[in-house]
Each structure stands twice: as C-alpha cells, then as structure tokens.
Amino acid sequence: MAFKKSAVPFSGTAEQEERLRAVIAEHKDDPGALMPILQKAQDIYGYLPIEVQTIIAEALEIPLEKVYGTVTFYAQFSINPKGKYRISVCLGTACYVKGSGDIFNKLQERLGIGNGEITPDGKFSLDACRCIGACGLAPVITVNDDVYGRLTVDDVDKILEKYK
Amino acid sequence: MVNIKINGRDYSVPEGSTILEAARYAGIKIPTLCYLKEINEIGACRICVVEVKGARTLVASCVYPVNEGMEIVTNSPKVIASRKSTLELIVSNHKKECLSCKRSGNCELQTLCKEYGIDENKFAGENPAVAIDDSAAHMYRDNSKCILCRRCVAACGAVQGIGVIGANERGFATQIASAFDMNLADTACVSCGQCIVACPTGALGEKDDTDKLLEALSDPTKTVVVQPAPAVRASLGEAFGYPIGTNVEGKMYAALRRLGFDKVFDTNFSADLTIMEEAHEFLDRMQNGGTLPMITSCSPGWVRYCENYFPEFIPNLSTCKSPQQMFGAIVKTYYAQKLGLNPDDVVSVSVMPCTAKKFEKDRDDQAAAGVPDVDISITTRELARLIEKEGIMFRELPDEQPDSPLGTYTGAGVIFGATGGVMEAALRTAAWKLTGENNDAPVDFKEVRGVEGIKEAQYNVGGKTVRVAVASGLANAKTLLKRIKSGEASYDFIEIMACPGGCVNGGGQIIQPASVRNFTDIRAERAKVLYGIDEKCALRRSHENPDIQALYKEFLGEPNSHKAHEILHTSYKAQNLYR
Numbered sequence: 001m002a003f004k005k006s007a008v009p010f011s012g013t014a015e016q017e018e019r020l021r022a023v024i025a026e027h028k029d030d031p032g033a034l035m036p037i038l039q040k041a042q043d044i045y046g047y048l049p050i051e052v053q054t055i056i057a058e059a060l061e062i063p064l065e066k067v068y069g070t071v072t073f074y075a076q077f078s079i080n081p082k083g084k085y086r087i088s089v090c091l092g093t094a095c096y097v098k099g100s101g102d103i104f105n106k107l108q109e110r111l112g113i114g115n116g117e118i119t120p121d122g123k124f125s126l127d128a129c130r131c132i133g134a135c136g137l138a139p140v141i142t143v144n145d146d147v148y149g150r151l152t153v154d155d156v157d158k159i160l161e162k163y164k
Numbered sequence: 165m166v167n168i169k170i171n172g173r174d175y176s177v178p179e180g181s182t183i184l185e186a187a188r189y190a191g192i193k194i195p196t197l198c199y200l201k202e203i204n205e206i207g208a209c210r211i212c213v214v215e216v217k218g219a220r221t222l223v224a225s226c227v228y229p230v231n232e233g234m235e236i237v238t239n240s241p242k243v244i245a246s247r248k249s250t251l252e253l254i255v256s257n258h259k260k261e262c263l264s265c266k267r268s269g270n271c272e273l274q275t276l277c278k279e280y281g282i283d284e285n286k287f288a289g290e291n292p293a294v295a296i297d298d299s300a301a302h303m304y305r306d307n308s309k310c311i312l313c314r315r316c317v318a319a320c321g322a323v324q325g326i327g328v329i330g331a332n333e334r335g336f337a338t339q340i341a342s343a344f345d346m347n348l349a350d351t352a353c354v355s356c357g358q359c360i361v362a363c364p365t366g367a368l369g370e371k372d373d374t375d376k377l378l379e380a381l382s383d384p385t386k387t388v389v390v391q392p393a394p395a396v397r398a399s400l401g402e403a404f405g406y407p408i409g410t411n412v413e414g415k416m417y418a419a420l421r422r423l424g425f426d427k428v429f430d431t432n433f434s435a436d437l438t439i440m441e442e443a444h445e446f447l448d449r450m451q452n453g454g455t456l457p458m459i460t461s462c463s464p465g466w467v468r469y470c471e472n473y474f475p476e477f478i479p480n481l482s483t484c485k486s487p488q489q490m491f492g493a494i495v496k497t498y499y500a501q502k503l504g505l506n507p508d509d510v511v512s513v514s515v516m517p518c519t520a521k522k523f524e525k526d527r528d529d530q531a532a533a534g535v536p537d538v539d540i541s542i543t544t545r546e547l548a549r550l551i552e553k554e555g556i557m558f559r560e561l562p563d564e565q566p567d568s569p570l571g572t573y574t575g576a577g578v579i580f581g582a583t584g585g586v587m588e589a590a591l592r593t594a595a596w597k598l599t600g601e602n603n604d605a606p607v608d609f610k611e612v613r614g615v616e617g618i619k620e621a622q623y624n625v626g627g628k629t630v631r632v633a634v635a636s637g638l639a640n641a642k643t644l645l646k647r648i649k650s651g652e653a654s655y656d657f658i659e660i661m662a663c664p665g666g667c668v669n670g671g672g673q674i675i676q677p678a679s680v681r682n683f684t685d686i687r688a689e690r691a692k693v694l695y696g697i698d699e700k701c702a703l704r705r706s707h708e709n710p711d712i713q714a715l716y717k718e719f720l721g722e723p724n725s726h727k728a729h730e731i732l733h734t735s736y737k738a739q740n741l742y743r
Contacts, residue, residue: 002295004344050344057743063327064742065351068343073334079344 006080007113007120010051019044020052024059033060034070038077047081080118083125085163087111090140092131099152100139104128106156107141123163169235183214183225187238188683194238195247195276197254197313197364199226201682204318204362209311210250211276214238222246244280251282256289258365259308265366266549272364272677273311294339299347301526302355302519303370307339310367315678316340316359323664325639326469328353328743340367343742352472352743354638356465356662357519357543357671370519370543370672374550377540380511381424387503388511389427390420391491391570394435395517395581395667396544398693402674403548404558409689411697414563419547420515421564422556430566431514432573434491435580435589437715438462439706441484441732442586443593444723446657450628455479457633457648457655460586462486464524465662465671467736469638474645475738480658483733485537487580488514488521489530491570492537493731498719499570500533507533514541517581517670520662532731543672569711575698576706582691583636583666584612584619587659591623591632592705598626607704613695615665615687618644620655631655637664665691 023040027033034056041052048071050064057064071077089095089104108114111124118125134140137149141159148159165176170190177186187194198209207224214225217235222243225236237243255277262268277284291308298304314331317340321327328351332341342351360368380388401412420428446458461467461482470477485493491514496507514521524530525538542550551558565571576592579585588609595605611621612632617640623630633655635644641660647653663670665687676686698704706712720728 003346003350053343054742063321063330064343065327065330065332066321069330069332072332 004079006047006049006118008081008118008122010049012045012049012051016044017055020055021059024056028060034062034067038067038071042077045081047078049079049081078116080116080125081122083118084123085143086125086127088127088129088132088142090130090132090134090138090142091128092135094131094135095139098138100141102153103139103141103151103156106153107160110156110160124160166230166232166234168230168233171237171239177230179230181230183216183223183228183230183234183236184212184682186230187214187225187236192238193679194225195279196226196678196682197272197276197311198315199682200315200318200362200678203323204313204315206314209254209313211247213243213246215240215243247276248280248282251277251280252284252286253289254311255282255284256287257291258289258311259291259306260284261309261366265309266369266372267366267675270675270677271366272679274365275677290336297341297348298371299349300353300355301349301371301523303348303357303360303368305340305348306367306369307341308367309365310340311365312338312340313364314340315362315364316368319358319362323637323639324354324356324358324662325642326352326354329359346742350742352739352741354465354468354472354662355520355523355671356638358663360519360671361669361673361675363675364678370545371522372546373522373540373542374546374553377513377542377550380513380540383511386509386511387426387505388424388513389429389495389499389570390425390513390515391429391431391434391488392416392420392515392547393431393488393517393581393667394578394585394694395670395673395690396515396547397697398581398668398690399517399544399673400548402676403545403552408676408680408684408686409692411693412558413697414565415558415561417566418561418564419551419556419558422561423550423554425513427567427570428564429491429495429570430573430577431487431491432577432580433570433709433711434487434494435577435586436574436706436709436712437490437494437732438484438487438580438586439576439589439593440712440716440723441490441728442482443590443597443706445482445484446590447594447597448724450630450656457658458482459658459660460590461734462580462586463661463663463667464518464520464527466638466641466660468520468523468739469641469662471736471739472741472743473642476649477645478736478738481736483729483735485530485732485734486521486524488516488541489524489537489734490732492525492530492539493532494570494715496533496535496537497731498715507535511539512537514538515544515547516541517544517667517673518663519543519671521672527734528737529734544670544674545672548674569714572709572711573701574706574709575701575704577709578697578701579694581667581694582613583615583661583664583687584634584659585666585694586661587612587632587634587657589706590657590659591625591630593707594630595623595625596705596707598628600626612659613691615685615691617664620653630657632657632659634659636661636666638662640664668694
C-alpha cells in the first residue's frame with residue numbers, strides 16, 4: 001500500500017494546536033462530535049494532515065482510521081494543503097464533453113500528482129471541480145483567480161510555464 | 165409472540181425477531197452477505213431482501229423487525245430478480261480467480277452465485293488494479309476480492325475494539341484499508357485474524373506457510389517435529405464434513421504422521437508446562453509482594469494489544485512464554501540434547517488456531533537455544549489444505565496417539581483452548597499447592613467456564629482468597645482493564661484471550677459461513693470438545709503429568725528456576741504504532 005501522507009512537511013504551530021484542542025474540548029461530549037471538529041480543524045490548518053487527525057483521534061479516543069475514513073468520505077475535507085498556485089480543472093458536463101478530462105490527465109502527468117494532491121515543493125496543487133459557470137469558455141481551468149478557457153491539452157505546458 | 169405470514173403460511177414467532185430470524189424459525193433460510201449477528205447489522209448488501217405487504221420497496225430482512233400481522237414473501241420472482249442483479253453487480257467488480265482461490269468451496273459469494281445461477285459476466289466492472297497488502301507477518305488483504313460488506317471492519321472495531329481498518333474514500337473508490345492507506349504492519353493491528361474468519365470471500369487470508377513446511381519435510385537432514393494446539397482438534401474436522409464440535413484428535417495425529425513429521429507431539433504438553441511456570445509465578449507474586457493482578461500471556465494477540473494500547477499493564481503480564489513458544493524452546497534445548505541433535509537441524513513446527521502465532525514466533529526474546537524456538541507456524545486451515553493436497557483421506561484414518569515424551573498431557577493442558585481454561589488449569593495447581601499439596605483440593609472451577617465476555621469469581625483456597633477475572637475478545641479486555649484502572653474492580657489473577665471465546669474461535673480456525681455463525685454458537689460447540697477430553701483424562705492437574713515431572717527432574721530443576729527462566733520466560737516492550 002502507498003502511504004498517503006502529504007508530500008509537504010507539517011508546519012503546524014503551538015498556537016494552532018491550542019486552538020484545535022479548545023475546539024475538541026468544546027465538542028468532545030456532543031453526539032457526532034467528529035464532523036464539527038474536523039470542519040473547524042480544517043479552518044485552523046487549511047487541511048487535515050496525519051498529525052492533526054492523530055490529535056483528534058487520541059482526544060476523542062477513537063481509531064485514527066475512523067477519522068481518516070470520515071475525512072476521505074467527504075469532498076469538503078483535504079489531507080493535503082493547497083499550493084501557492086491552486087489549479088482547479090472543471091469536470092462539469094460542458095467542460096467534460098469539450099475534453100477537460102484530457103487536460104486534467106495532462107496536468108496530473110506534468111505535475112506528477114493526483115487529484116487533491118500537492119507538489120513536494122508546495123508550489124502547485126491540483127483539484128477537479130464541478131461547474132464554475134463559465135460553460136461558454138469550456139473547457140476551463142483556474143489557477144488561483146486566473147481563468148483559462150477554450151483550452152486544448154497543448155496549452156497546459158504554456159500555462160504552467162507562467163507560474164514557474 | 166407475534167403472528168405473521170411467511171410465503172402464505174401462518175407462523176407465530178418471538179416478538180422482536182428480525183424477518184431473517186423469523187424465517188429461520190419457519191425453516192426458511194434467507195441468504196445474507198454483510199450480516200453477522202451482533203457484529204455487523206447494517207443492512208447494506210441487499211442480498212437478504214424480501215417483500216413485505218404494504219412496504220414501498222423490498223426490505224432488508226436482517227435488520228427489519230416483525231410486526232403483528234406482517235405478511236412476508238421470501239421467494240417471489242421480484243425478490244429473486246433483485247438478489248440476482250445485486251450478485252451480478254458485486255461480481256462485476258470481483259477478481260474471479262475462483263478456480264484456485266483459497267476460499268473456493270468455502271466462499272459465501274461463490275455459494276450464492278451458484279445457488280442463484282447468475283451470469284458472472286453480465287456486467288463488465290472497472291476492476292481497478294489494487295495493491296495487495298502483505299506487510300503484516302500473519303495475513304494479506306487483496307481488495308480485488310473485497311465486496312465491501314464491512315464484516316472485517318466490525319470484527320476489528322466492534323468485537324476487538326481496535327479499528328485499524330475501515331472504509332476509506334466513497335462510492336466506487338471505496339476501499340477497506342488503514343488510515344492514510346498505510347501498511348497494516350505500521351498500525352496497531354494485533355494479528356488476531358478475527359477479520360479473516362469474518363470475511364465471506366477470499367479478500368483476507370492468512371500468510372500461507374505450507375510450501376515452507378513441505379520443503380522442510382522433504383529435507384532428509386532435518387528432524388521435523390510438530391505440536392498441534394489444543395483448539396485445533398476441536399475445529400479441524402469441520403473441514404472434512406464433521407459436525408462442529410467433533411473431537412478429531414486421533415485422526416489429527418494420524419494425518420500429521422502421514423504428512424511426514426518425524427515426531428508428532430502436542431501443545432497440550434507445553435500447556436501443562438506453562439501452568440507449572442505460571443501457577444508458581446502467581447504464587448510467588450502473591451506471597452512475596454509482586455505485581456498483581458497477574459495477567460496471563462498465552463495469547464499473542466492479547467500480549468500485542470497490551471503493548472500497543474495498555475503498556476501500563478506490562479508489569480502485570482506473566483513473563484511466561486506462550487505454550488507454542490515453550491514447546492519450541494524445549495524442543496530446541498532439552499529434546500535436541502536428549503537426541504544428540506544440533507538445534508539447527510531440528511525444525512520446530514506448530515499448528516495453531518491462531519494467526520498471531522505467526523507473528524509471535526518472530527518476536528524478540530523467543531530463541532532459547534540461540535535459534536528461533538518455533539520455525540514454522542501454520543493455522544488449522546493450512547493444515548486442512550495440506551491434508552487435502554497431499555491426498556490424505558482424513559475420514560478414513562485410524563485414531564492414533566501422540567509420540568512421547570512431549571505429547572503427554574493432562575486435562576488441564578487441553579482446556580487452554582477455551583476461555584477460562586488457562587485460569588482453571590492454573591487454579592488447579594495453585595489450589596493443590598496452597599492446600600499443602602493436597603490431592604483433595606478442588607479440580608473443577610466452573611465459574612470461569614462459558615462464552616461470556618467477562619467472568620469473575622472468588623475462591624478461597626488454603627485460607628487465601630483469590631479474586632479472579634477472565635476476559636475474551638479485546639473489547640471486553642479493554643472494559644476490564646479500564647475498570648481496574650479506575651479502581652472500580654480489583655483482582656489477583658486475570659486471564660485474557662484476544663479472541664471471543666478463546667482459541668477455539670481463533671483467527672486461524674476453519675471458517676464457518678455467516679449462515680452457520682448467525683444461528684450456532686461455534687465457540688460453545690468447540691469448547692465442549694475440550695471440556696469433554698478433560699473430563700475423561702485420568703490426570704487433570706498439570707503437575708501430575710509424568711513427562712513434565714521428568715523434564716523438571718532431568719533438565720529444568722524447579723519451576724521458575726534460573727534455567728527455567730532463561731528458557732521459558734520472555735519480555736515485553738511498549739509499542740508506539742498508529743492506533
């Protein structure tokens with residue numbers, strides 16, 4: 001099995017941990033405490049690495065796998081931080097029929113990462129997303145707030161070059 | 165009682181039954197896949213669906229309670245078509261390796277597909293390539309054969325209170341794995357194998373060491389000796405068509421001989437030896453202010469659980485090696501010397517109801533003669549496969565006896581395989597000792613018998629009060645240890661077995677399908693075999709074993725002597741693994 005630990009080292013601060021522990025203390029005895037704790041933990045850290053999930057599991061006295069299973073079930077949670085440049089590829093219907101799947105594959109190949117992952121240098125993260133309401137420009141990707149439309153797979157390298 | 169109709173006929177069934185149970189009272193078997201009574205009741209797989217008059221859709225009978233006047237149809241064309249489609253969808257994404265799969269013939273999915281006559285190629289599933297996790301010493305997981313029933317998850321989380329496996333991701337990407345897809349070997353898995361015996365298919369299995377064993381057996385330079393554990397004789401017969409609860413001890417010895425072992429001994433012998441050491445260790449701790457409660461150390465799944473989850477109880481663990489390891493240690497020292505053999509030329513093999521024994525044999529501090537005490541440890545299932553493969557006609561074998569001297573045993577040794585057995589065996593010798601070696605001291609300690617998860621008793625022996633507790637199943641062990649930690653309960657001596665019901669229900673035993681497990685207590689049936697043997701034994705206290713007495717006289721000296729400590733005792737270490 002491939003250990004899915006984030007490629008970027010954890011850099012949580014003592015202050016963040018203090019906030020996380022306060023959140024856990026607040027919700028610990030609520031039924032279904034895990035969801036609100038995970039949501040707030042992601043607000044604090046931006047993502048849910050193994051270090052954060054371990055703190056939560058130990059404090060709630062539940063197995064780490066239970067936390068991880070919940071995190072990977074919901075699309076709202078991420079086990080990787082976002083990169084300096086956050087690339088989102090629209091896989092909504094219009095973009096998909098116009099070939100955004102190929103563009104997504106090309107980006108995975110060029111960056112050497114999969115959906116929801118980050119490059120080890122922390123520069124790029126890649127996510128598939130649903131319709132962003134720019135169907136007229138399909139297929140569309142965004143890099144942070146920049147929108148790129150009417151793309152072909154040949155455009156991928158040019159776009160990446162801009163951010164290197 | 166409530167009155168219901170099943171397939172047009174009237175029945176009166178107990179209130180609170182599920183439709184599945186009610187149908188069973190009526191003599192009708194409804195098929196299941198995900199349902200395991202009291203373990204996994206999630207109504208997820210939809211194989212057990214039935215029609216209920218007035219219900220909008222088909223209902224999952226395993227979790228649907230009966231009501232007064234309910235009309236149920238278990239076999240309508242609609243029900244059959246639904247089950248068939250579900251099966252066809254499940255097998256569309258199943259690695260169909262059925263010709264050679266180890267579970268072929270004992271696979272719940274295969275049985276149902278055959279019964280329903282499905283078209284196994286009706287849908288072409290994606291069948292994504294999945295990595296096999298064979299990182300752990302005792303087992304593998306091949307998710308290409310997983311049907312996501314979650315019985316293993318429930319066995320690990322609910323029954324054992326561990327939960328190092330679960331469902332990751334969602335929808336079609338769902339996989340049973342550990343957190344962050346880490347290797348099982350990096351988790352706090354205790355190797356108990358309860359997930360394997362819960363699995364309906366070939367997705368989970370023990371690491372197969374039969375090839376290694378055959379190689380040793382065909383090497384003329386090696387003396388290969390074997391020890392079958394107490395619980396093996398209570399389950400092995402199930403693989404050859406005997407009813408659950410049949411004692412096949414004599415045929416087991418005969419089969420082992422025909423496989424080519426040079427000597428066929430018995431772990432029951434070293435169970436007696438364990439009692440000699442453990443009972444004396446307990447008396448010593450009691451009389452000289454040692455750490456109490458003392459907790460047994462025979463179950464490697466429990467020992468690992470203690471190291472992983474409750475390291476603060478390590479000083480409470482008996483330092484005695486398990487019977488498997490004591491046996492191996494004696495084979496490589498005393499027995500090798502007796503025969504003038506170099507320990508390197510002796511291959512020590514065990515047949516165990518247990519997968520954790522594969523892990524235990526490679527632990528630190530388990531090599532009395534400088535070489536491993538045990539070289540190869542196979543499960544009851546592997547032995548059954550080997551017997552089949554080698555063409556040994558098990559049912560036609562004569563009943564044979566074990567070899568001497570390491571095959572002689574007392575009734576105390578054989579009950580090790582059932583929960584409470586080690587405690588009772590230890591109490592027999594301790595009571596004898598505490599009453600001034602009085603042969604009228606009690607032999608039966610029936611309060612510690614039975615499949616209940618936690619048992620307590622108090623005995624007054626030789627003027628001393630001994631408070632004992634027995635737990636089997638690690639979730640029960642956790643409950644017990646927490647009670648001790650909080651000061652809520654206090655004991656002198658505790659027996660803990662990792663598997664519910666003890667070794668008879670071990671992770672290496674013959675796998676019984678859910679259709680049997682849901683309606684028969686296999687733990688109780690198999691335990692009866694062991695207590696039946698005990699009852700018939702002329703000698704029922706470990707210290708009465710003449711070959712044990714000879715072993716101490718010729719070799720070890722006294723129980724807990726310096727030499728006994730070197731050879732028969734071990735050490736433990738707190739572990740820091742992902743829990």
